[in-house]
Amino acid sequence: MILYFTGTGNSEYVAERIGREANDEVINLFERLREKDFTEIHSERSWVIVTPTYAWRIPRILQEWMKKTKLSGSRDIYFVMTCGTNIGNAGKYLKSLCREKRLRYFGCLEVVMPENYIALFKTPTEEEALNIIRRAEKSIEKAAAKIKNGEKFPRISASAADKLSSGIINDLFYPLFVHARKFYTTDSCISCGKCREVCPLQNIRMNNGRPVWGKDCTHCMACICRCPKEAIEYGKHSRGLPRYTFPKEKILS
Structure with a gap:
């Protein structure tokens, strides 16, 4: 059984493929x-978790959900992580999670997809995104x-930089950067409520x-990239940058 979490559609596409x-x-x-539904899920087939990479590990909201949810049936589990560059040393922490859940870790595989982290990085143009997706196939x-x-999955060797990224940098990333204080709307906002609908933590009212x-x-x-009017900004960094959501109409047509 394939379980996925996605913000702007990359992991959804990979999971469905x-x-x-x-x-x-x-x-x-x-x-x-x-x-916050932690109801037991059962599958006789191997578990496959498809997820975006947040600071070179799986998102903490997904990790916490996995810790609290019983996955019954098969004990084998794969992880497929979409990322803008690489997944660092994510495997180390996934192995630990699997030991805690008494699951057999079958490895982690990275799939480089278009960058969506508009809060810190540059997002791709449509043409750039399509080329990245084609290379990911x-x-x-x-x-x-x-x-x-x-x-x-083949075993991945972690470099010193990978260990640093998934370790200390990940530990510092959440308290220093993961907050909503810099989000704001411009006069283009049409009060559609789309941002509220797509927030996985019900953090928007x-x-x-x-x-x-x-x-x-x-x-x-999800809120900034899925806004139909591009009326949401994140500080000064997002200004003028293209919003990225997976281009289903281009890829699946």
């Missing part, structure tokens, strides 16, 4: 995360083939037709 190739069920975890096919055949962000933010970038 693997699902088609491996002929496996695909479940979006958005509502479970949003509603080989990695997606490789992951699907290994999963379908029940083979472990509408006040006099404008979104107001709370303190429970995971920096998934």
Whole structure:
């Protein structure tokens, strides 16, 4: 069974592609995360977690959900992580999570996809994004083939920089950077409430037709990237940058 979390669509696409190739069920975890639903899930087939990479590890909201949710049936589990550059030493922490959950770790595979972290990095143009997605197909096919055949993913060697990124940098990243204080709306806002709908932590409420962000933010970038009017900014950094969501109409047409 394939479980996925996505902010702007990269992991959704990868999960669905693997699902088609491996002929496996695909479940979006958005509502479970949003509603803090830790109800047991059962599968006789291997578990496959498809997730974006946040500071060179899986998102903490997903990690906490996994810790609190019983995955019954199969004890084998794969992780497929979409990222803008690399996943660092994420495998070390996934192995630890699997030991805690008494799951057999079958490896972690990275799939480089278009960058969506508009809070700190540059997002791609549509043409750049399409080229990155096309290059990612080989990695997606490789992951699907290994999963379908029940083979472990190849082991990834972590460099000193990888260990630093997934370790100390990840520890500092959340308290220093993961907050919603810099989000704001411009006069282009049409009060549609889309940002509130796509927030996985219900961290956005509408006040006099404008979104107001709370303190429970995971920096998934769904609100800023999925705004139909590009009316949300993150400080000064996002100004003039293209908003990225997975271009389904271009890839699937």
